[in-house]
Amino acid sequence: MNQIKNTYKLLKKHYSKQHPKGWIKTKGSIWPISHNFDPPQFEIVVGALLTQNTNWGNVEKALKNLADANIRSVEAIANIKTTKLEQLIRPSGFYKQKAKRLKALAKFILENKNFTREQLLSLNGIGKETADSILNYACNKPVFVIDAYTKRIFSRLGIISGNEDYDEIRQLFETSIKKGTKLFQEFHALIVEHAKVHCRKQPVCEKCPLLEVCDYGRK
DNA sequence: GGCCAGGACACCA
Protein backbone atom coordinates (compact mmCIF):
# COMPACT_ATOMS: atom_id res chain seq x y z
CA MET A 1 0.00 0.00 0.00
CA ASN A 2 1.33 3.47 -0.79
CA GLN A 3 2.32 5.72 2.10
CA ILE A 4 -0.34 8.35 1.51
CA LYS A 5 -3.13 5.80 1.41
CA ASN A 6 -1.72 4.11 4.50
CA THR A 7 -1.59 7.45 6.32
CA TYR A 8 -5.24 8.05 5.47
CA LYS A 9 -6.20 4.67 6.90
CA LEU A 10 -4.25 5.30 10.10
CA LEU A 11 -5.81 8.75 10.57
CA LYS A 12 -9.27 7.39 9.88
CA LYS A 13 -8.80 4.54 12.31
CA HIS A 14 -7.40 6.77 15.06
CA TYR A 15 -9.74 9.74 14.83
CA SER A 16 -12.90 7.77 14.23
CA LYS A 17 -12.25 6.38 17.71
CA GLN A 18 -12.11 9.89 19.11
CA HIS A 19 -15.15 10.98 17.14
CA PRO A 20 -17.39 7.91 16.78
CA LYS A 21 -19.87 9.80 14.66
CA GLY A 22 -17.18 10.96 12.27
CA TRP A 23 -15.30 14.21 11.91
CA ILE A 24 -16.99 17.54 12.51
CA LYS A 25 -20.07 17.32 10.37
CA THR A 26 -22.47 20.23 10.30
CA LYS A 27 -25.49 20.24 8.08
CA GLY A 28 -24.06 17.58 5.80
CA SER A 29 -20.74 19.29 5.31
CA ILE A 30 -17.38 18.20 6.67
CA TRP A 31 -16.30 21.85 6.60
CA PRO A 32 -17.58 23.47 9.80
CA ILE A 33 -20.57 25.71 9.11
CA SER A 34 -22.96 27.03 11.72
CA HIS A 35 -24.09 30.54 10.86
CA ASN A 36 -27.03 30.00 8.51
CA PHE A 37 -25.55 31.57 5.40
CA ASP A 38 -27.57 31.62 2.19
CA PRO A 39 -26.82 29.36 0.48
CA PRO A 40 -25.18 27.35 3.30
CA GLN A 41 -22.11 26.58 1.20
CA PHE A 42 -21.41 30.29 0.83
CA GLU A 43 -20.24 30.18 4.45
CA ILE A 44 -17.53 27.79 3.24
CA VAL A 45 -16.51 30.25 0.54
CA VAL A 46 -16.29 33.10 3.05
CA GLY A 47 -14.45 30.95 5.58
CA ALA A 48 -11.98 29.74 2.96
CA LEU A 49 -10.95 33.30 2.19
CA LEU A 50 -10.97 34.58 5.76
CA THR A 51 -8.86 31.71 7.07
CA GLN A 52 -5.89 32.71 4.93
CA ASN A 53 -2.88 32.78 7.29
CA THR A 54 -5.24 33.13 10.22
CA ASN A 55 -6.30 31.09 13.22
CA TRP A 56 -9.72 29.52 12.68
CA GLY A 57 -10.95 30.92 16.00
CA ASN A 58 -10.54 34.42 14.61
CA VAL A 59 -12.44 33.39 11.47
CA GLU A 60 -15.28 32.16 13.67
CA LYS A 61 -15.49 35.59 15.28
CA ALA A 62 -15.68 37.27 11.89
CA LEU A 63 -18.34 34.82 10.66
CA LYS A 64 -20.40 35.47 13.78
CA ASN A 65 -20.12 39.23 13.26
CA LEU A 66 -21.40 38.81 9.70
CA ALA A 67 -24.27 36.59 10.82
CA ASP A 68 -25.22 38.93 13.66
CA ALA A 69 -25.31 41.80 11.17
CA ASN A 70 -27.48 39.63 8.91
CA ILE A 71 -24.82 39.64 6.20
CA ARG A 72 -25.22 36.01 5.19
CA SER A 73 -25.93 35.98 1.48
CA VAL A 74 -23.80 36.44 -1.63
CA GLU A 75 -25.83 39.54 -2.48
CA ALA A 76 -25.35 41.03 0.98
CA ILE A 77 -21.57 40.65 0.80
CA ALA A 78 -21.48 41.95 -2.76
CA ASN A 79 -23.45 45.06 -1.83
CA ILE A 80 -22.21 45.91 1.64
CA LYS A 81 -20.08 49.01 2.06
CA THR A 82 -16.40 48.06 2.14
CA THR A 83 -15.70 49.97 5.36
CA LYS A 84 -18.61 48.20 7.06
CA LEU A 85 -17.37 44.81 5.85
CA GLU A 86 -13.88 45.65 7.10
CA GLN A 87 -15.19 46.22 10.62
CA LEU A 88 -17.23 43.01 10.64
CA ILE A 89 -14.37 40.77 9.52
CA ARG A 90 -11.70 42.64 11.46
CA PRO A 91 -11.01 39.76 13.92
CA SER A 92 -9.83 37.57 11.04
CA GLY A 93 -6.84 39.83 10.41
CA PHE A 94 -5.68 41.43 7.16
CA TYR A 95 -9.21 42.82 7.19
CA LYS A 96 -8.76 45.60 4.65
CA GLN A 97 -7.49 43.40 1.83
CA LYS A 98 -9.81 40.55 2.79
CA ALA A 99 -12.86 42.85 2.68
CA LYS A 100 -11.97 44.03 -0.81
CA ARG A 101 -11.27 40.50 -2.02
CA LEU A 102 -14.38 39.04 -0.43
CA LYS A 103 -16.64 41.61 -2.08
CA ALA A 104 -15.04 40.94 -5.47
CA LEU A 105 -15.46 37.20 -4.95
CA ALA A 106 -19.15 37.62 -4.05
CA LYS A 107 -19.73 39.73 -7.15
CA PHE A 108 -17.98 37.12 -9.26
CA ILE A 109 -20.19 34.34 -7.85
CA LEU A 110 -23.30 36.40 -8.54
CA GLU A 111 -22.26 36.73 -12.16
CA ASN A 112 -21.05 33.13 -12.54
CA LYS A 113 -23.25 30.35 -11.22
CA ASN A 114 -20.69 27.81 -12.38
CA PHE A 115 -17.01 28.57 -12.49
CA THR A 116 -13.68 26.88 -13.10
CA ARG A 117 -10.48 26.70 -11.06
CA GLU A 118 -8.82 28.97 -13.59
CA GLN A 119 -11.53 31.58 -13.17
CA LEU A 120 -11.15 31.52 -9.39
CA LEU A 121 -7.37 31.79 -9.68
CA SER A 122 -7.75 34.85 -11.89
CA LEU A 123 -9.38 36.73 -8.98
CA ASN A 124 -7.22 38.84 -6.73
CA GLY A 125 -6.58 37.13 -3.41
CA ILE A 126 -7.68 33.69 -4.53
CA GLY A 127 -4.67 31.40 -4.70
CA LYS A 128 -4.50 27.68 -5.28
CA GLU A 129 -5.35 26.59 -1.76
CA THR A 130 -8.32 28.92 -1.42
CA ALA A 131 -9.61 28.00 -4.88
CA ASP A 132 -9.33 24.29 -4.13
CA SER A 133 -11.02 24.68 -0.73
CA ILE A 134 -13.94 26.41 -2.45
CA LEU A 135 -14.09 23.81 -5.23
CA ASN A 136 -13.85 20.81 -2.95
CA TYR A 137 -15.89 21.80 0.07
CA ALA A 138 -18.38 24.31 -1.36
CA CYS A 139 -18.76 23.00 -4.92
CA ASN A 140 -18.14 19.30 -4.18
CA LYS A 141 -15.49 18.89 -6.88
CA PRO A 142 -12.89 16.10 -6.62
CA VAL A 143 -9.82 18.28 -5.99
CA PHE A 144 -7.52 17.74 -3.03
CA VAL A 145 -6.67 20.75 -0.86
CA ILE A 146 -3.00 21.17 -0.04
CA ASP A 147 -2.57 23.46 2.94
CA ALA A 148 0.14 24.25 5.47
CA TYR A 149 -0.99 21.33 7.64
CA THR A 150 -0.73 18.88 4.76
CA LYS A 151 2.74 20.07 3.80
CA ARG A 152 3.97 20.12 7.39
CA ILE A 153 2.68 16.69 8.33
CA PHE A 154 3.68 14.86 5.15
CA SER A 155 7.10 16.45 4.94
CA ARG A 156 7.75 15.44 8.55
CA LEU A 157 6.65 11.95 7.66
CA GLY A 158 9.21 12.02 4.88
CA ILE A 159 6.57 11.35 2.24
CA ILE A 160 7.16 14.69 0.52
CA SER A 161 10.08 17.09 0.76
CA GLY A 162 7.84 20.09 1.21
CA ASN A 163 9.57 21.98 -1.57
CA GLU A 164 7.44 20.55 -4.34
CA ASP A 165 5.16 22.72 -6.42
CA TYR A 166 1.58 22.98 -5.10
CA ASP A 167 0.01 21.20 -8.07
CA GLU A 168 2.66 18.48 -7.90
CA ILE A 169 1.68 17.65 -4.31
CA ARG A 170 -2.02 17.91 -5.16
CA GLN A 171 -1.68 15.43 -8.01
CA LEU A 172 0.34 13.10 -5.82
CA PHE A 173 -2.52 12.97 -3.33
CA GLU A 174 -5.21 12.75 -5.97
CA THR A 175 -3.54 9.78 -7.63
CA SER A 176 -2.54 8.01 -4.39
CA ILE A 177 -6.05 7.51 -3.09
CA LYS A 178 -9.31 6.65 -4.77
CA LYS A 179 -10.53 9.77 -6.53
CA GLY A 180 -13.68 11.13 -4.94
CA THR A 181 -14.96 14.40 -3.50
CA LYS A 182 -16.12 12.98 -0.18
CA LEU A 183 -12.95 10.97 0.34
CA PHE A 184 -10.79 14.03 -0.40
CA GLN A 185 -12.87 16.08 2.03
CA GLU A 186 -12.61 13.48 4.75
CA PHE A 187 -8.88 12.94 4.30
CA HIS A 188 -8.13 16.65 4.39
CA ALA A 189 -10.40 17.08 7.41
CA LEU A 190 -8.51 14.29 9.18
CA ILE A 191 -5.23 16.05 8.38
CA VAL A 192 -6.57 19.26 9.93
CA GLU A 193 -7.84 17.37 12.96
CA HIS A 194 -4.50 15.61 13.35
CA ALA A 195 -2.52 18.82 12.97
CA LYS A 196 -4.48 20.47 15.75
CA VAL A 197 -3.59 17.70 18.16
CA HIS A 198 -0.15 16.55 17.01
CA CYS A 199 3.01 17.83 15.41
CA ARG A 200 2.77 21.47 16.44
CA LYS A 201 6.06 22.13 18.14
CA GLN A 202 8.04 18.93 18.15
CA PRO A 203 8.72 17.16 14.84
CA VAL A 204 7.01 13.96 15.92
CA CYS A 205 5.53 13.13 19.30
CA GLU A 206 5.52 9.71 20.92
CA LYS A 207 1.76 9.34 20.82
CA CYS A 208 1.51 10.18 17.14
CA PRO A 209 -0.85 7.70 15.46
CA LEU A 210 1.32 7.95 12.35
CA LEU A 211 4.51 6.59 13.91
CA GLU A 212 4.48 3.48 11.75
CA VAL A 213 4.59 5.47 8.52
CA CYS A 214 6.96 8.06 9.96
CA ASP A 215 10.56 7.79 8.88
CA TYR A 216 11.66 10.82 10.88
CA GLY A 217 14.96 9.99 12.50
CA ARG A 218 15.51 7.04 10.20
CA LYS A 219 16.82 9.16 7.36
C1' DG B 1 5.95 40.36 24.92
C1' DG B 2 6.93 37.16 21.30
C1' DC B 3 5.26 33.67 18.41
C1' DC B 4 2.05 31.66 15.46
C1' DA B 5 -2.11 30.79 12.71
C1' DG B 6 -5.73 26.02 7.22
C1' DG B 7 -2.21 32.60 2.09
C1' DA B 8 -1.61 35.63 -1.52
C1' DC B 9 0.75 39.04 -3.88
C1' DA B 10 4.14 42.59 -5.22
C1' DC B 11 8.73 43.43 -5.90
C1' DC B 12 13.46 42.37 -6.77
C1' DA B 13 17.63 40.02 -8.38
Next chain:
DNA sequence: TGGTGTCATGGC
Protein backbone atom coordinates in the same frame (compact mmCIF):
# COMPACT_ATOMS: atom_id res chain seq x y z
C1' DT C 1 12.31 30.88 -10.33
C1' DG C 2 13.27 31.90 -5.65
C1' DG C 3 13.66 34.92 -1.69
C1' DT C 4 11.66 38.67 1.05
C1' DG C 5 8.40 42.13 2.78
C1' DT C 6 3.57 43.27 3.59
C1' DC C 7 -0.94 42.68 5.16
C1' DA C 8 -3.17 42.42 11.10
C1' DT C 9 -5.90 40.23 14.69
C1' DG C 10 -6.21 37.40 18.87
C1' DG C 11 -4.90 33.31 21.76
C1' DC C 12 -1.37 31.18 24.32
